[in-house]
Amino acid sequence: MKLSLAYLGPTGTNTETAALTYSAWVSKNRQLTTVLCPYPSIALALQSVEKGEVDLAVVPIENSIEGSVTVVLDTLWQSSNLQVHQELTLPISHGLLSFSQSLEQIKTVYSHPQALAQCQKWLESFLPQVQLVPTKSTTEGINLLQNDHQAAAIASPRAAELYQVPLLKPDIKDSLDNSTRFWIVRYSLRDLPSEEANLGSHLSLAFSLPKNAPGALVKALEIFAKREINLSKIESRPTKRSMGEYIFFIDLEGNSQDLSINQALTELSSCTEILKIFGNYHLLPISA
Amino acid sequence: MKLSLAYLGPTGTNTETAALTYSAWVSKNRQLTTVLCPYPSIALALQSVEKGEVDLAVVPIENSIEGSVTVVLDTLWQSSNLQVHQELTLPISHGLLSFSQSLEQIKTVYSHPQALAQCQKWLESFLPQVQLVPTKSTTEGINLLQNDHQAAAIASPRAAELYQVPLLKPDIKDSLDNSTRFWIVRYSLRDLPSEEANLGSHLSLAFSLPKNAPGALVKALEIFAKREINLSKIESRPTKRSMGEYIFFIDLEGNSQDLSINQALTELSSCTEILKIFGNYHLLPISA
Numbered sequence A, B: 001m002k003l004s005l006a007y008l009g010p011t012g013t014n015t016e017t018a019a020l021t022y023s024a025w026v027s028k029n030r031q032l033t034t035v036l037c038p039y040p041s042i043a044l045a046l047q048s049v050e051k052g053e054v055d056l057a058v059v060p061i062e063n064s065i066e067g068s069v070t071v072v073l074d075t076l077w078q079s080s081n082l083q084v085h086q087e088l089t090l091p092i093s094h095g096l097l098s099f100s101q102s103l104e105q106i107k108t109v110y111s112h113p114q115a116l117a118q119c120q121k122w123l124e125s126f127l128p129q130v131q132l133v134p135t136k137s138t139t140e141g142i143n144l145l146q147n148d149h150q151a152a153a154i155a156s157p158r159a160a161e162l163y164q165v166p167l168l169k170p171d172i173k174d175s176l177d178n179s180t181r182f183w184i185v186r187y188s189l190r191d192l193p194s195e196e197a198n199l200g201s202h203l204s205l206a207f208s209l210p211k212n213a214p215g216a217l218v219k220a221l222e223i224f225a226k227r228e229i230n231l232s233k234i235e236s237r238p239t240k241r242s243m244g245e246y247i248f249f250i251d252l253e254g255n256s257q258d259l260s261i262n263q264a265l266t267e268l269s270s271c272t273e274i275l276k277i278f279g280n281y282h283l284l285p286i287s288a
Helices: A014-030 A044-048 A070-078 A112-118 A120-126 A138-145 A158-163 A215-227 A259-271 B016-028 B043-048 B072-079 B112-119 B122-128 B140-144 B159-161 B218-227 B261-271
Strands: A004-010 A033-039 A056-063 A084-090 A096-098 A108-111 A131-134 A149-155 A166-170 A180-186 A204-208 A231-238 A245-251 A274-283 B001-007 B033-039 B056-063 B082-091 B095-097 B108-110 B133-134 B151-155 B168-169 B180-185 B202-208 B231-238 B247-253 B272-284
Touching: A004 A014, A004 A044, A004 B056, A014 A033, A014 A056, A014 A180, A033 A044, A044 A056, A044 A070, A044 A084, A044 A180, A044 B082, A056 A070, A056 A112, A070 A084, A070 A204, A070 A245, A070 A274, A096 A158, A108 A112, A108 A138, A112 A131, A112 A149, A120 B272, A180 B112, A204 A259, A215 A231, A215 A245, A245 B082, A259 A274, A259 B033, A259 B140, B001 B016, B001 B043, B016 B033, B016 B056, B016 B082, B016 B180, B033 B043, B043 B056, B043 B072, B043 B082, B043 B180, B072 B082, B072 B202, B072 B231, B072 B272, B095 B159, B108 B112, B108 B140, B112 B122, B112 B151, B140 B151, B140 B168, B159 B202, B180 B218, B218 B231, B218 B247, B218 B261, B231 B272, B261 B272
Parallel strands: A004 A033, A004 A056, A084 A274, A108 A131, A108 A149, B001 B033, B001 B056, B082 B272, B108 B133, B108 B151
Antiparallel strands: A056 A180, A084 A180, A096 A149, A096 A166, A204 A245, A204 A274, A231 A245, A231 B231, B056 B180, B082 B180, B095 B151, B095 B168, B202 B247, B202 B272, B231 B247
């Protein structure tokens, strides 16, 4: 049996690196082979899981510089059947790919908006005059470089090798720590052969609050605080219904079979409008 | 004396509509004329205020569907001298501009990533197969339409008129309420002739928390909750130092001269790592 794995392609993206890393882990620890299925967007990769086209999707959820990948949060909230299966964190390395000989000749830089944002300070310092052109993946712009030696693309050093484009600058970054968390997402109603017997170490959930209830957020957060449950992340997104109404996304450390977490979730469901548990999953011990 | 006003141009963007609306308000209520100065990005518009090139910048801060404009939050946090002067909220209207006669012929849709995201559901329903191409402003793609009748751009009906491109669909939207909050940002060390004598009705601030302090966020939020100060928004952004470290952005209703708010801010400064007050400002009573 083979596991099929959707991701934001084409070949050479950072998500493909995550998918390959996950494949290697599955092969070593679950004795299963995987088939990688590139999709043109993160939303389509997630939808492919919900439609049953693939077993799993690997999607970026948060970058240490640029923050949450909001399309993943929004899609999980709107879906009824997507569950977080596992998590892995990878260091991200950006290079400047170009056939140009020097930075001075560069007039245009292509990349995915997340990568452009992650390299914002470097671009302002070293290429303040260039035109930044957002693309659908970090690799999309690479195909345009051969015919335009005044253009460059921000992509991984691996993409430079795959597409045989020189690395004008091998490592551009705004911060010493550039890493991305990826979630492996599954369809909740379907069994997977690699199922974990024990529940995971991390739990992610989201909730909306009753309208016109000042202090409702603090009340919800106190449920965790009084049990000393550590929230590793809190993030808000608009409900898309009207300005000022939010959905809160929370990551916490723990297992839903722990008594205190179990009680906290029960109490939380009584003071929220909608509560969704996205999953109780393991962080894979992978460093690339 | 004229007030100079930076904004994300070129002409026809939604931010220009906000800048024009603000100009009309200033002319009527402060008897001042304004000069509009388009900039190619939101970051450059904000930097122009800090450099003293202009008096004010008008920038989008939050959309009811797509959420915060993170570059504004990040820039305000990193700057020492930018202050929120006033706020205005405008309804946003998106049209589909094209020289094509029908939706079936459209192969490509251009727009700013925020506008593409705001119309995501509509695009999935009516144009599921098209290529979405992000641009630097809602108007940038309009120039490409004359030579490509299989392309369309998402922009305001006003832009369709200005650039003389037919409106194939006058009103595309994912939600009944599509509105954007704009902040008028000033340089804090500089006097403006239109200064308000009284402090505003809304206050925005951001803070980072001491490291390894579980429950620190709840403690900070309790400072407001116990005084029944209503938080209208809470949002997190990465510190960009390392994964899992956040800056929290809060909007609240009140005036820093109120005793309870004054006490809350003093208490907050003692339990946060860095606390920045972005401004205490009025919401302008404008509906477009």
